[in-house]
Amino acid sequence: MNNPISINRQKVKEALKDFTLPWSPHIRLLDTDLIETLHIENQKIHITLKVPNVDPAQVEPLRAKIEHHLSQLKDVEQARVFMNAISSGLHDPTISKRLVFPPKQTGHTKSDTTSIKANNIKNAKPIETLNSVKCVIAIASGKGGVGKSSTTVNLAIALSQKGLKVGIMDADIYGPSIPHMLDLKGKVEVRDHKLIPMTAWGISAISIGMLVPTNQAVIWRGPMVMGAVKQLLSDVKWGELDIMLIDMPPGTGDVQITLGQSIKLDGAIMVSTPQDIALLDAKRGISLFQKTRTPILGIIENMSYFLCPRCQEKTYIFGQDGVKKEAKALNIPFLGEIPILPAIRTASDEGIPITVQQPDGPESQAYHAIADLIYPAICKTGLANSKNS
Ligand SMILES: Nc1ncnc2c1ncn2[C@@H]1O[C@H](COP(=O)(O)OP(=O)(O)OP(=O)(O)O)[C@@H](O)[C@H]1O
Ligand SMILES: [Mg+2]
Structure with missing residues (x-):
């Protein structure tokens, strides 16, 4: 020709x-x-x-x-x-200075969320490294500390215990917690200019926390954060995955904007605690995903109730059904409740998630129930496939 x-x-x-x-x-x-x-x-x-x-x-x-x-x-x-940055060499002491991959549109700040156009995503370049990933779901919240990372990790393990190939992308550039929660240490391997995800408990994971010294990213400015997110999206060799969970940072900042503009998410799952759901933050988080036409797959209520280890009685410390009611009002599916239990926290701190430590325990069952709702219902029926259409 x-x-x-x-x-x-x-x-x-x-x-x-x-x-x-x-x-x-x-x-x-x-x-x-x-x-x-x-x-x-x-x-x-x-x-x-x-x-x-x-x-x-x-x-x-x-x-x-x-x-x-x-x-x-x-x-x-x-x-x-x-x-x-990657081809320039990882684990170099100057890596945090180099890890910058400025996006086409720079200069967004937290208050810029309204500038996202719903159709921006149509112009997003397909990310080749994600071609082998069947389904990409963000785990998000409006507020910090509600349990996104714990939920991401335990949900990922629950899904992998069903025989699925699962990956976690830790998009929390300022406060990455996935390496700690999965006890992942050491260096990320680089092959053919691509990062090879680390693995723990059958899960593949990548995090900025594996690439730069802890606390370095805290000082990064908007374009650097956005660059890092893009690099984590496009420079990782994931291999075949049935589902990838993205552990989001709280709120509606640069990471959310970059992700929303860079890839077509198959959906977002919101995590909320009972006492936070009525806050504007959660709704703002939802509305940001709606702007990029990301389906909100549902809300999980974390720290819903205390489960008495002796009598198994549930105590709804912050009131019952708060998130469920709010989900109904927002017309968003309610995906389930996760109890507040010291074992969930200590397991995360030890780097051996509760779903690994006690796969049949009541805490793990709560994650499994949600995993059952997500897969295959969401990932196999159309949403993921629509990516290729
Ligand atoms: N269901 C739970 N029961 C007990 N502790 C929990 C539960 N969920 C989360 N935690 C604990 O609460 C703390 C915050 O959880 P996590 O780090 O998962 O929240 P996050 O939303 O990811 O926070 P951030 O917004 O800072 O990323 C952690 O110490 C975690 O172990
Ligand atoms: Mg987190």
């Missing part, structure tokens, strides 16, 4: 010949090895830039300038320039 398109590597290089480094203006970009990869396919240019050991904020203008300049070239439909 004849290809009338005239954009090629030579023309890209020609277009970049006068670019210099913002931090060393006397050095030409093309005289450095900062351009790590350059791919041209169907009028789309894809460049990865190595991030040198300078403040990423200094690299960002260069990245944006290249992207803008190349987008203007004749015969170019799209130009994307990414800063790539």
